[in-house]
Amino acid sequence: xxxxxxxxxxxxxxxxxxxxYYDDNKTQxxxxxxxxITRWKVGRxxxxxxxxxxxxxxxxxxxxxxxxxxxRLCERFGLTNAIVVxxxxxxxxxxxxxxxxxDYLTALRPVPRSLGIxxxxxxxxxxxxxxxxxxxxxxxxxxxxxxxxxxxxxxxxTTAVTMADKGAGRAVLLPSPAILERPETKxxxxxxxxVAEVLRLAExxxxxxxxxxxxxxxxxxxxxxxxxxxDVTELARRGAVGDVVGRFINANGNVVDPSLDERTLGLGxxxxxxxxxxxxxxxxxxxxxxxxxxxxxxxCTVIVTDEETALELxxx
Amino acid sequence: xxxxxxxxxxxxxxxxxxxxYYDDNKTQxxxxxxxxITRWKVGRxxxxxxxxxxxxxxxxxxxxxxxxxxxRLCERFGLTNAIVVxxxxxxxxxxxxxxxxxDYLTALRPVPRSLGIxxxxxxxxxxxxxxxxxxxxxxxxxxxxxxxxxxxxxxxxTTAVTMADKGAGRAVLLPSPAILERPETKxxxxxxxxVAEVLRLAExxxxxxxxxxxxxxxxxxxxxxxxxxxDVTELARRGAVGDVVGRFINANGNVVDPSLDERTLGLGxxxxxxxxxxxxxxxxxxxxxxxxxxxxxxxCTVIVTDEETALELxxx
DNA sequence: GCCGCGCGTGCGCATATGAGCAAACCGCCG
DNA sequence: CGGCGGTTTGCTCATATGCGCACGCGCGGC
Numbered sequence: 001x002x003x004x005x006x007x008x009x010x011x012x013x014x015x016x017x018x019x020x021y022y023d024d025n026k027t028q029x030x031x032x033x034x035x036x037i038t039r040w041k042v043g044r045x046x047x048x049x050x051x052x053x054x055x056x057x058x059x060x061x062x063x064x065x066x067x068x069x070x071x072r073l074c075e076r077f078g079l080t081n082a083i084v085v086x087x088x089x090x091x092x093x094x095x096x097x098x099x100x101x102x103d104y105l106t107a108l109r110p111v112p113r114s115l116g117i118x119x120x121x122x123x124x125x126x127x128x129x130x131x132x133x134x135x136x137x138x139x140x141x142x143x144x145x146x147x148x149x150x151x152x153x154x155x156x157x158t159t160a161v162t163m164a165d166k167g168a169g170r171a172v173l174l175p176s177p178a179i180l181e182r183p184e185t186k187x188x189x190x191x192x193x194x195v196a197e198v199l200r201l202a203e204x205x206x207x208x209x210x211x212x213x214x215x216x217x218x219x220x221x222x223x224x225x226x227x228x229x230x231d232v233t234e235l236a237r238r239g240a241v242g243d244v245v246g247r248f249i250n251a252n253g254n255v256v257d258p259s260l261d262e263r264t265l266g267l268g269x270x271x272x273x274x275x276x277x278x279x280x281x282x283x284x285x286x287x288x289x290x291x292x293x294x295x296x297x298x299x300c301t302v303i304v305t306d307e308e309t310a311l312e313l314x315x316x
Numbered sequence: 317x318x319x320x321x322x323x324x325x326x327x328x329x330x331x332x333x334x335x336x337y338y339d340d341n342k343t344q345x346x347x348x349x350x351x352x353i354t355r356w357k358v359g360r361x362x363x364x365x366x367x368x369x370x371x372x373x374x375x376x377x378x379x380x381x382x383x384x385x386x387x388r389l390c391e392r393f394g395l396t397n398a399i400v401v402x403x404x405x406x407x408x409x410x411x412x413x414x415x416x417x418x419d420y421l422t423a424l425r426p427v428p429r430s431l432g433i434x435x436x437x438x439x440x441x442x443x444x445x446x447x448x449x450x451x452x453x454x455x456x457x458x459x460x461x462x463x464x465x466x467x468x469x470x471x472x473x474t475t476a477v478t479m480a481d482k483g484a485g486r487a488v489l490l491p492s493p494a495i496l497e498r499p500e501t502k503x504x505x506x507x508x509x510x511v512a513e514v515l516r517l518a519e520x521x522x523x524x525x526x527x528x529x530x531x532x533x534x535x536x537x538x539x540x541x542x543x544x545x546x547d548v549t550e551l552a553r554r555g556a557v558g559d560v561v562g563r564f565i566n567a568n569g570n571v572v573d574p575s576l577d578e579r580t581l582g583l584g585x586x587x588x589x590x591x592x593x594x595x596x597x598x599x600x601x602x603x604x605x606x607x608x609x610x611x612x613x614x615x616c617t618v619i620v621t622d623e624e625t626a627l628e629l630x631x632x
Numbered sequence: 633g634c635c636g637c638g639c640g641t642g643c644g645c646a647t648a649t650g651a652g653c654a655a656a657c658c659g660c661c662g
Numbered sequence: 663c664g665g666c667g668g669t670t671t672g673c674t675c676a677t678a679t680g681c682g683c684a685c686g687c688g689c690g691g692c
């Protein structure tokens with residue numbers, strides 16, 4: 001290439017420098033003498049080029065994370081941790097986030113001894129991505145009901161059991177429907193020794209792991225027959241953005257329908273709010289609202305999500 | 317973030333390292349102790365990540381160049397220099413490349429004292445992008461005919477004159493049509509003192525600058541009335557991919573129709589082939605074929621083009 | 633079972649790089 | 663014309679980084 005260059009205005013020089021440095025990997029010194037400027041100026045131009053976005057450094061890998069977003073999420077919502085993965089194609093998204101959640105769980109120290117989990121599509125994916133041996137002797141406890149009435153009967157149970165299995169431990173199932181017809185029934189079941197015991201155990205878990213559902217007719221609670229489509233529409237009308245462990249909340253994180261909540265069996269949100277480690281896994285545009293409600297109301301201490309959701313959460 | 321991590325296979329660790337280094341800009345040392353590996357390994361992982369393409373460093377700027385492609389073009393075609401600019405939107409493309417050509421001309425050392433140029437849309441753009449004072453006392457000479465018959469009469473002349481003007485020098489115009497009807501006429505004009513003088517001057521230029529046209533009905537030679545659409549179609553049928561200073565060549569760089577060439581007035585290709593500096597400016601997918609013919613047959617020593625054309629040239 | 637070979641690893645050292653600071657420079661106003 | 667804040671520049675020095683070498687470990691041939 002030529003030697004001396006004519007005076008270049010603004011970013012142009014920075015571009016030239018950046019090209020020589022990154023594309024051609026010359027040293028700052030070489031570039032300096034080549035362009036007739038001091039190497040310090042070269043360094044400064046490089047710095048400028050980087051934070052003016054002229055030079056973009058991107059990490060392209062399906063398992064890559066977005067550390068900047070993670071940091072901002074932690075600060076903004078007072079989380080202890082956040083895992084943000086790049087937005088993949090829409091159908092890959094859930095898988096990517098689930099894998100990230102599995103990775104996080106695996107890397108979690110101290111290794112959880114007791115883990116309270118919800119159930120659902122997302123959780124099932126997380127378990128699928130979990131490698132055998134992720135823990136040793138873990139007790140996996142269900143934190144909300146739903147064992148029997150589920151149409152795809154047993155998925156909830158399978159999730160917990162597989163998870164315990166891969167962690168060389170045992171699963172404790174909550175033998176109860178998620179939502180009862182009458183409050184009295186709910187209270188009755190709740191006070192049954194077997195159930196009470198499980199709930200007590202669940203409450204004492206050192207780590208919680210859960211996802212959330214959206215408040216529309218696609219909700220698993222509708223699909224499972226616990227609620228009718230109309231019920232959910234009505235809930236949405238009253239401000240519900242989604243459900244966490246079976247309980248519907250509005251944008252502020254408050255339970256929308258106390259009378260429904262009275263009939264919902266499982267850990268209350270106060271337990272999650274006061275937990276040391278509550279890991280919330282969420283992916284996809286449909287869940288932006290419920291995700292916001294969860295993090296904003298302190299229902300989790302850790303969020304695992306995708307880039308787009310993270311961005312959405314930070315704009316508000 | 318957590319401390320110790322579980323053993324990670326393959327690129328995963330590299331990704332982690334790259335994130336911490338580039339996103340979080342920690343030092344390699346810090347990353348080392350954080351992940352429980354030596355800083356040298358961190359360095360090596362970083363190197364791996366870079367050349368495995370996990371880390372992509374991109375320079376985003378309209379005036380940025382593609383140095384890698386430039387180097388490969390030089391090697392592949394034995395050029396002394398190549399300028400490749402990022403492919404912008406299609407309508408911006410010509411402007412970007414022209415600006416790059418202007419920049420190149422400006423930075424060229426030694427400053428050209430005599431410059432032979434062709435004319436056309438591209439050349440006009442180059443001149444437009446040229447800053448006043450780009451040279452001092454330059455002599456700009458036209459190397460092919462076309463002064464008078466041009467429908468947009470005068471553009472060819474304007475190009476040369478403006479260029480000379482901005483370079484504080486003088487323009488020498490070739491007062492002749494590009495293509496004559498009969499060979500004898502061409503020879504007669506050629507031997508006219510005025511014309512012969514200009515051609516001699518043109519031939520002695522230290523630097524040449526030209527573009528090329530495609531062999532279809534959009535050719536400037538058709539537009540200018542020198543050729544009919546049928547003529548060009550016939551030329552194309554006989555293998556012509558485009559024209560350089562009015563002379564049509566095939567993929568091998570050879571003149572397609574000697575009898576037409578006999579009637580074409582202007583510098584012969586042998587002059588360009590033996591020139592020290594022949595700068596070829598070309599942009600856009602339509603000109604890929606002619607561009608290939610030019611560089612492959614040694615018609616230029618320097619090419620100024622866009623990324624896509626460069627890539628296309630290198631695949632073959 | 634033994635030896636050699638090659639890859640991956642730790643490390644010393646030369647060198648490249650970034651932080652911080654004082655001098656110089658510039659545009660602005662009195 | 664001269665003083666003055668703010669910005670830019672060159673520089674020193676501590677530190678981060680890359681290169682080359684020697685060592686060790688594991689695998690395959692004999």
